Amino acid sequence: MNVKEAIYAWYQTNGRHDLPWRQTNDAYKIYLSEIMLQQTQVKTVLERFYFPFLERFPTLQSVAEASLDDVLKMWEGLGYYTRAQNLHHTALTCKGVLPKNPEELGGLKGIGKSTAHAICSFAYHQALPILDANVKRVVCRYFALSVKDDKVLWEKAWKLLHVKHPYEHNQAMMDIGAMICTPKNPNCSVCPLEFTCKGKNAPENYPKAVQKAKVPTKKRFALVVVQEGKLGLMQRTQRLLHGLWGFVQLDEKPSDAKSLGKVIHTYSHFKLELEIIQDDALHVNVDGWFTCKEIEQLALSTVDKKILALSTMMRNIAPTS
Numbered sequence: 001m002n003v004k005e006a007i008y009a010w011y012q013t014n015g016r017h018d019l020p021w022r023q024t025n026d027a028y029k030i031y032l033s034e035i036m037l038q039q040t041q042v043k044t045v046l047e048r049f050y051f052p053f054l055e056r057f058p059t060l061q062s063v064a065e066a067s068l069d070d071v072l073k074m075w076e077g078l079g080y081y082t083r084a085q086n087l088h089h090t091a092l093t094c095k096g097v098l099p100k101n102p103e104e105l106g107g108l109k110g111i112g113k114s115t116a117h118a119i120c121s122f123a124y125h126q127a128l129p130i131l132d133a134n135v136k137r138v139v140c141r142y143f144a145l146s147v148k149d150d151k152v153l154w155e156k157a158w159k160l161l162h163v164k165h166p167y168e169h170n171q172a173m174m175d176i177g178a179m180i181c182t183p184k185n186p187n188c189s190v191c192p193l194e195f196t197c198k199g200k201n202a203p204e205n206y207p208k209a210v211q212k213a214k215v216p217t218k219k220r221f222a223l224v225v226v227q228e229g230k231l232g233l234m235q236r237t238q239r240l241l242h243g244l245w246g247f248v249q250l251d252e253k254p255s256d257a258k259s260l261g262k263v264i265h266t267y268s269h270f271k272l273e274l275e276i277i278q279d280d281a282l283h284v285n286v287d288g289w290f291t292c293k294e295i296e297q298l299a300l301s302t303v304d305k306k307i308l309a310l311s312t313m314m315r316n317i318a319p320t321s
């Protein structure tokens with residue numbers, strides 16, 4: 001048996017066939033799972049986000065017909081909100097129907113080459129390899145590649161692809177990367193690639209670990225302003241958290257502001273340390289005033305939810321007023 005057949009056979013008995021996005025050939029549902037899984041673990045997506053999102057937006061057309069605010073609201077808590085913005089943008093761009101061609105798909109916002117190949121291979125069984133983070137690791141180790149060079153990785157992924165069974169091959173490669181060829185302590189003894197794997201004697205060398213730079217800490221101030229029992233919020237326009245509602249953030253602390261506490265949140269590229277302050281006399285521009293009940297209908301980032309919880313507790317603002 002060659003390695004392609006071994007991977008295929010392994011998938012028949014060991015693959016995670018029960019994942020809901022593997023029980024459909026609806027390209028939208030597959031696309032949604034791919035996007036959600038880009039930065040989030042299967043367990044989290046499965047338990048908290050995939051089904052509620054599909055219940056609210058059963059088709060890509062329904063995403064296209066919704067406002068970005070509604071899409072963001074359903075994405076709330078999942079993080080990396082650019083994914084939701086891109087999903088909404090894509091739904092509008094392709095008028096609710098995804099193209100079937102990998103080049104066209106790859107040209108849509110937020111859909112890279114690997115995601116385009118995943119959609120085409122999982123929805124239409126097209127013979128295209130995928131290269132998500134887990135699969136890259138398996139390919140690097142199997143071919144003993146110390147450096148993650150995309151051009152070389154794609155060549156190797158094509159070489160390994162079982163063109164007769166691209167669906168099963170790609171699903172198997174994802175599963176092997178997630179369950180066997182894990183970043184730490186890969187379990188080579190149960191791996192179907194083991195008998196021809198070039199990197200099995202020192203998997204930790206492939207690829208070579210890159211020293212991660214320490215993430216910088218940004219210190220800012222989040223301002224809680226209340227007028228007639230309503231909180232002043234703004235809608236974010238910057239790339240990170242675009243479209244989400246939140247508290248005004250300042251670089252400097254106004255001289256008369258009182259401190260309510262601290263909230264710390266770690267993003268992928270920096271750590272944000274926010275001191276929560278109040279100064280109702282300060283004149284600031286906000287985009288809207290809301291009661292706590294009204295805020296429940298808005299999409300807020302995790303950090304703004306933490307600020308809301310802290311400020312309602314400290315300022316004694318009734319949560320349902």
Ligand code: SF4
Nearest residue numbers: 181188191194197203
């Ligand atoms: S044999 Fe080991 S190193 Fe090679 S692909 Fe399998 S788990 Fe990874």
